[in-house]
Amino acid sequence: MIQIREVTKRYGAKTVVDRLSFSAKPGQVTGFLGPNGAGKSTTMRMIIGLDAPTSGDVLINGKPYVSSKAPLHELGGLLDAKAVHPGRTAVSHLLALARTHGIPRSRVDEVLGMAGLSAVANKRVGAFSLGMGQRLGIAAALLGDPAVVMLDEPVNGLDPEGVLWVRNLLAGLAAEGRTVMLSSHLMSEVSLIADHLIIIGRGKLLADTTVAELVTAEGVRVVTADPDALRTVISGPGVTVTSTGAEELLVSGTSARQIGLAAARRGIPLFELTPQNASLEEAFMDLTRDAVEYEAAR
């Protein structure tokens, strides 16, 4: 469980995270989304205790990360896969982290195996590709058998097989009852794994939602022989009807089922009755349009 309460982070005059509150719960994968520069990495740095919030609280499993007796067992994080001494072998890197907690050597070999790195365990990390570095970072995050797994852009640099591996791994970790959070600036990637979505822009919370909620309800497209009659039948509080063609209406505020039933009662023929879903990518762009930090000139 990750709980962020009213967290603000300022660097000098610049507010990078602005009164952000959300939680990531056990048993589900939380996608943490936002355009570049939205404050995702800063938020994750505060979660893992590298940066101190200017104000507000960050709790991991109900307590501050710093006060934990076995931090690696509470939270395993991957912030930057390149943050490894290039002169060290993969196994020594993990062993150095493991020793702090008295984690046995067998666990180091186990996570190397899980990450598919057994064959290169004794190679220097400096010779690793970006994808291998990501795998090593994920192995390090899993070292302490953590209740919370937090990964910043985990599929960066991974090949398709690696992407699939991360997807299955994270789904499996969540199914075991762990809290899983991953960040990305790509909606399409996150929507495949995440149940719960936190979307931020310019350090502020834009949406705390689910994939299903985010894509529903653009409206229902109706094609009918008698648009005027249908319009009167279905109009009501909260229902908006716009004409999008000679026989076409876009209806929002009610469901396709209600429209169909109402039309049947009055004997109005319908040719089409289609719920319109905005694509995830569109929904994400709409949400973050005003919060894009670095935008191409138009």
Next chain:
Amino acid sequence: MKITPGGVVAAEWTKFSSLRSTWITTGTSVVVLIAFGMIASASSSGDGMSAVDLALSGSTLAALAVGVLGVLLGASEYTTGMIRATLAAVPRRLPVLWSKSLVAGLAGLVAMTAGAFAAFALGSAVLNDDVGGLSLGDDGVLRALFGAGLYLGLIAVLGVALGMLVRASAGAIAILAGLLLIVPGLALLLPRSISEAVTPYLPSNAGSAVMALTPGDSTLAPWTGLAVFAGYVVIALAAAAYRLKKTDA
């Protein structure tokens, strides 16, 4: 499974021992100490210097090398980004600094004590005929040799503190070299009365006092000198601890 002080020390030892560069730097400082000691022992006709003083002539350069070892251990955490993984594992942070200092200090102490004894043994073997030979049993010889190990071990700790404080290798090495080599020279530019009062307390002069067979007129007593030097190390460690604890990593 939990964090223990011993675990953090073991982790720092793993980091130390798993890098080729630490072994190279440690080896270099030992070789420098021995080689310069032998050269000075063989070529110098004394000038009032004893066989021990000659054997430890390499200590200034060895100090620089072992200081660089400490700096690299501290600063590479930041230059490689490893500090993020390190502090995620040990979020209380300060145990990392203490453990790193302990590992660097002990490694420096062991390597440099061995180096000092080797330099003395080999230096004595090739000693210039004009200099009177000494044995380990002679007054002050053991103190000078163990003192050299202690002083150089402390320099490794100073290097760690500077590396963690400055967070960049080049800057920390510059400060280290400045403290050890340049400051004593600058002090000579001061008016004589001030210079004479200050010079014995400068880091390298104070620390070196423990290695001198007989204390000179212008140096501190051996253990006093080492204690003063340890004071500098404590100050640097305190500054590094403050920065580590108070600022974002």
